[in-house]
Amino acid sequence: MKKLILVVIIISLLSACQSVSETNLEVLEFEEDTTKHTDSEVSEFEWDETEISGEVEETDEKVFSKEELLKLEVEELINGMSLEEKVGQMFMLAFRQDQLGQPLTLITEEVLHTVLNYYIGGVILFSENIHTPEQTKELIDDLQVTSKLPLFIAVDEEGGQVSRIGNNPAMQVPRLLNSGLIGRLGDPQKAFETGSILGAYLSELGFNLDFAPVADVNTNPNNPVIGERAFGTDPLLVGTMVAEEVKGMQEQGILATLKHFPGHGDTNSDSHMDQVEVDHDLDRLEKVEWLPFEVGIKAGVHMIMVGHIKTPNATKDNLPASLSPTMVTEHLRGNLGFDQVVITDALEMGAISNYYSSSEAAILAVEAGVDILLMPLDFPEAYNGVIEAVKNGRITEERIDESLMRILSLKYSEGIINEQNELN
Structure with a gap:
């Protein structure tokens, strides 16, 4: 007979994350015997499981979700930014002409100065900026290389009549139908295909944001600004088409934008020129004008543009929606549940610039809950006005x-910002 050491380690009834303490291991020593043992004899070698049951090791290490990690990363970036850098990210500008009044097709010293010194968050290109595919790509690349943080590069490309790229034969992209005609066809797949085609050629050129689709319901045949840009007069149809175009576009890596909340479809005038309003009460807005926006939000749209539209029978602040806390914070964010990026329509438009200074319009928009201020008439005045409003306590940091x-969460989540191009 010889002696053997049998080390019995039983790890049972424990999950994969549990471990057995070495002090709880039972070492048994017995003599090997060639004779058979009865069950009662074998029982002498049984052990008490309570003596070897391992204890679960507790750890303070927290497992973060993808959303929590994103939040922490963005918070770290924001904490490293100056007030001036933060405010700059809230502006999107246009550079339509150079200092000689010629169409701007390449980056100039003035553009370079503005991008570098004001830390702007985005640029929108117009027909003046878009001549050929090669030139457009180069302009966008130069803008991105110049900026300390990657920019939103946007365009108004709805298909049909509003197509800065599609209506330029030199760009060699498909010509798309007006939304009104797509709506009359009644086929949501056509809306999806339109979004997909738009997204594909915009992405190829270097854009990352499109101010489309139009979510307005075209209930006023005398409306001078919407018309065939809308999918139709039925809010359910419009909502269906809007949702499909959003999906098609965003599958191609282009951020879609619903416009023009709270609804420009029943106005009698053009907010580019002067003040506009709709007389509907809150109940009507919820049932008609807002339905396509709700459907688009559920479809996953990342941005909504708020128009300069007064709603005297739905709000009591006598402000255009783009400057109204009631419309932006209470209704769009609260009632409709939209928690992503809100952008104004262009602040240089007559509905704003005829009645407010650039500084006051920008401050009011921020107070309303807007995130991005599009094209103020006097950008330096608007930028400095917001900074001064923070410094004097009117707006909190x-x-x-x-x-x-x-803004930055969207840039991160869509890959516009990555670890290689964060703000130094």
């Missing part, structure tokens, strides 16, 4: 940080 969280 926490309020600025709220918008930065939404």
Whole structure:
């Protein structure tokens, strides 16, 4: 007979994350015997499981979700930014002409100065900026290389009559139908295909944001600005088409934007020229004008453009929607549940610039809950006005940080910002 050491390690009834303490291991020593043992004899070698049951090791290490990690990363970036850098991210500008009044097709010293010194968050290109595919790509690449943080590069490309790229034969992209005709066809797949085609050629050129689709319901045949840009007069149809175009576009890596909340479809005038309003009460807005926006939000749209539209029977602040806390924060964010990026329509438009200074319009828009201020008439005045409003306590820096969280989270989640191009 010889002696053997049998080390019995039983790890049972424990999950994969549990471990057995070495002090709880039972070492048994017995003599090997060639004779058979009865069950009662074998029982002498049984052990008490309670003596070897391992204890679960507790750990303070937290497992973060993807969303939590994104939030932490964005918070870290925001904490490293100056107030000036934060406010700059809230502006999107256009550079339509150079200092000689010629169409701007390449980056100039003036553009370079503005991008570098004001830390702007985005640029929108117009027909003046878009001549050929090669030139457009180069302009966008130069803008991105110049900026300390990657920019939103946007365009108004709806298909049909509003097509800065599609209506330029030199760009050699498919010509798309007006939304009104797509709506009359009644086939949601056509809307999806339109979004997909738009997204594909915009992505190829270097854009990352499109101010489309139009979510307005064209209920006023005398409307001078919407018309065939809308999918139709039935809010359910419009909502269906809007949702499909959003999906098609965003599958191609282009951020879609619903416009023009709270609905420009029943106005009698053009907010580019002067003040506009719709007389509907809140109940009517919810049932008709807002339905396509709700459907688009559920479809996953990342941005909504708020128009300069007064709603005297639905709000009591006598402000255009783009400057109204009631419309932006209470209704769009609260009632419709939209928690992503809100952008104004162009602040240089007559509905705003005829009645407000650039500084006051920008401040009011921020107070309303807007995240991105599009094309103020006097950008330096608007930019400095917001900074001064923070310094004198009218706007808190926490309020600025709220918008930065939404803006930068979107840039991160869509791959516009990555670890290689964060702000130094």
